[in-house]
Amino acid sequence: MSDPDVRELFLRAITDNDSAAMREGIQRLFGLTGDGLSPDAEYQLRDEAYLMEMPQSGERIAGREAMRAMQEAFPVPPSITLRRVVGSGHVWVVEGTNDYAGDVWHVVAILELGADGSIIRDTRYYAQKSEAPGWRAEWVEPID
Numbered sequence: 001m002s003d004p005d006v007r008e009l010f011l012r013a014i015t016d017n018d019s020a021a022m023r024e025g026i027q028r029l030f031g032l033t034g035d036g037l038s039p040d041a042e043y044q045l046r047d048e049a050y051l052m053e054m055p056q057s058g059e060r061i062a063g064r065e066a067m068r069a070m071q072e073a074f075p076v077p078p079s080i081t082l083r084r085v086v087g088s089g090h091v092w093v094v095e096g097t098n099d100y101a102g103d104v105w106h107v108v109a110i111l112e113l114g115a116d117g118s119i120i121r122d123t124r125y126y127a128q129k130s131e132a133p134g135w136r137a138e139w140v141e142p143i144d
Contacts, residue, residue, distance in 0.1 A: 006037060006045055010117035014090055022092050023085040030080045043068050047118040054124050076101065090114070104129065 009025030012018050027033045029042065037045065046064035053060045061067050071077075078098035086093050094109045105126045112121040132140065
């Protein structure tokens with residue numbers, strides 16, 4: 001397969017526990033390599049019963065139609081930096097940052113995929129940078 005689509009990459013990740021395939025799929029999904037998916041292709045990648053939850057704000061987006069509508073209404077999408085992709089089988093964790101014009105948030109997304117490679121559930125956690133307490137300085141080192 002010379003130029004696999006995102007669903008094919010997700011299927012390879014599920015079947016072979018291939019983190020490189022999942023990372024490439026995520027990069028293509030979010031437009032980190034190339035132009036990213038069209039809104040319709042992204043919509044098709046989600047299961048009909050898609051569910052996205054953001055526990056910190058107590059929000060849930062139920063259904064791929066609602067997710068597409070929310071994305072279309074979003075004022076300015078963030079620039080995304082991918083840090084890490086780990087997981088196996090049908091569950092993968094994506095770690096990165098979202099930069100909303102200088103307002104940077106660390107993001108962890110837990111993706112649950114169907115047997116067909118579709119995204120069934122997406123749980124996202126957001127946090128802004130905070131200062132580390134001084135009392136633990138002798139045991140830690142800074143992260144980039």
